[in-house]
Amino acid sequence: MPNMRMEKAPMPMQEAKERSGNFQEVALGYSVEVARDEAARCLNCKHKPCVSGCPVQIDIPAFLKEVASGNEKGAYAVLSKSSALPAVCGRVCPQENQCEAKCVRGIKGEAVAIGRVERYVADWHMQNGEPLEKPLSNGIKMAVIGAGPSGLTCAGDLARLGYDVTVFEALHIAGGVLVYGIPEFRLPKSIVQKEIDTLKQLGVTINTDMVIGKVLTIDELFEQGFKSIFIGTGAGLPRFMGIPGESLKGVYSANEFLTRVNLMKAYKSNSHTPIKMSKKVAVVGGGNVAMDAARCALRLGAEEVSIIYRRSMAEMPARKEEVEHAEEEGILFRVLTNPTAIFGDEQGNVCGIRCVKMTLGEADASGRRRPLVEEGSDFTVECDCVVMAIGTSPNPLIRQTTAGLDTNRHGCIITKNEAGLTTRNHVYAGGDAVTGAATVILAMGAGKAAAKAMHEEMQA
Numbered sequence: 001m002p003n004m005r006m007e008k009a010p011m012p013m014q015e016a017k018e019r020s021g022n023f024q025e026v027a028l029g030y031s032v033e034v035a036r037d038e039a040a041r042c043l044n045c046k047h048k049p050c051v052s053g054c055p056v057q058i059d060i061p062a063f064l065k066e067v068a069s070g071n072e073k074g075a076y077a078v079l080s081k082s083s084a085l086p087a088v089c090g091r092v093c094p095q096e097n098q099c100e101a102k103c104v105r106g107i108k109g110e111a112v113a114i115g116r117v118e119r120y121v122a123d124w125h126m127q128n129g130e131p132l133e134k135p136l137s138n139g140i141k142m143a144v145i146g147a148g149p150s151g152l153t154c155a156g157d158l159a160r161l162g163y164d165v166t167v168f169e170a171l172h173i174a175g176g177v178l179v180y181g182i183p184e185f186r187l188p189k190s191i192v193q194k195e196i197d198t199l200k201q202l203g204v205t206i207n208t209d210m211v212i213g214k215v216l217t218i219d220e221l222f223e224q225g226f227k228s229i230f231i232g233t234g235a236g237l238p239r240f241m242g243i244p245g246e247s248l249k250g251v252y253s254a255n256e257f258l259t260r261v262n263l264m265k266a267y268k269s270n271s272h273t274p275i276k277m278s279k280k281v282a283v284v285g286g287g288n289v290a291m292d293a294a295r296c297a298l299r300l301g302a303e304e305v306s307i308i309y310r311r312s313m314a315e316m317p318a319r320k321e322e323v324e325h326a327e328e329e330g331i332l333f334r335v336l337t338n339p340t341a342i343f344g345d346e347q348g349n350v351c352g353i354r355c356v357k358m359t360l361g362e363a364d365a366s367g368r369r370r371p372l373v374e375e376g377s378d379f380t381v382e383c384d385c386v387v388m389a390i391g392t393s394p395n396p397l398i399r400q401t402t403a404g405l406d407t408n409r410h411g412c413i414i415t416k417n418e419a420g421l422t423t424r425n426h427v428y429a430g431g432d433a434v435t436g437a438a439t440v441i442l443a444m445g446a447g448k449a450a451a452k453a454m455h456e457e458m459q460a
């Protein structure tokens, strides 16, 4: 009989006051008993509505059933058939808009906590699972450019099919945004590393410090014998607002700020690339990136951190859970507010940000109400650091060095079908490089679809 409790089992967490002073993981994970009890809330629905909400089509009722009956090994086997990074997805996927949004238990109560149970199973596997066996090689070379979630998923699926896969990554560490963007307190880097180690067990080679388009081009990869290539280079090029003062000292793009903190460990006292400690930080934007930057600034010791967002709380694109965590930790939310200029002192250091108040008008093309300036509402927020988290675009390097690879006006690679075939033969693309900044699970779904098509092309 299913457990008919109406609410999800709560996630144990570090206290807000304590966690705002450290970089350790905020959410602590379910215990065995809680995970099994929560999994038993699943009704094992015949038509599996939750699966239709999952971009990588995990057989959700099947893995929950295994957990409820105490078979974590079986549950991991179900998960790993569809997802190369379950410990990551269990932590950062917006399940509330995907599988859990479709869960029938959500009609009269709360959805089954699918993501939290997924995390439990993946963590169990990391502690107790056996190393994977390397599949027999078919001798065919495949290249993947970019070691973010899309590239790693594509690489994992191709390796499972027996291909000799090499991933070329520009940075010195694999993981993409999972290592340079999402902070340690939301996604510990040791977890990402373990997921990458699993791919290496499958035989995937990861070549870091390899900027494709500079060190080697796509045409040179074909000359080296790679039969098909997947581009998963993400959208790491930051955008700025184009307002006066953006080149002052103390103004960062969220990308630079988060890379310094997460990848280069600027929060550690012995970091080789430290970051200037700021007292009052203003973060511009309302997405996950803005929440992460604000919460990092707080943990670095800032006395006041505010989010400046031009729409209201209701339109904020960040995950609800992340907004709540940021509020609990004491981040100030200056909503319906838009910056117009940044001021500096005589040494060129930021000392304030000029803003206007906004109201919401009719809905725009995105379906969200358009923010309109309230005339004469200017005011200044004192700050010594500004972080711009207003979006990113794909880096132009690959398109500039690959003849025949078409992109749209936003710089996103154009694909001709759902599998991600580009305008170049045998070249596929997926993830943020195609869609613009999106989510981990959509990037993984794209990597999966491309791997399947690359394999089918080799069979033809």
Ligand SMILES: Cc1cc2nc3c(=O)[nH]c(=O)nc-3n(C[C@H](O)[C@H](O)[C@H](O)COP(=O)(O)OP(=O)(O)OC[C@H]3O[C@@H](n4cnc5c(N)ncnc54)[C@H](O)[C@@H]3O)c2cc1C
Pocket: 092, 093, 094, 145, 146, 147, 148, 149, 150, 151, 168, 169, 170, 171, 174, 175, 176, 177, 178, 181, 182, 183, 210, 211, 212, 213, 232, 233, 234, 235, 236, 258, 288, 289, 292, 319, 395, 397, 398, 430, 431, 432, 433, 437, 438, 439, 440, 441, 443
């Ligand atoms: C701060 C932050 C927080 C986020 N929070 C969430 C969240 O909570 N939940 C969620 O679902 N999504 C979140 N996202 C979005 C999510 O991380 C991305 O959608 C996802 O990582 C995209 O995956 P990708 O594989 O397309 O690209 P990326 O993760 O960007 O990886 C691309 C990789 O390609 C490499 N590369 C780029 N150019 C080259 C080149 N020329 N040669 C070789 N390598 C190259 C890059 O160095 C990088 O490692 C967040 C993003 C950011 C920035």
Ligand code: SF4
Pocket: 041, 042, 043, 044, 045, 048, 049, 050, 051, 060, 061, 064, 102, 103, 104, 105, 112, 114
């Ligand atoms: S919709 Fe919810 S209750 Fe039904 S099978 Fe999926 S997880 Fe279980």
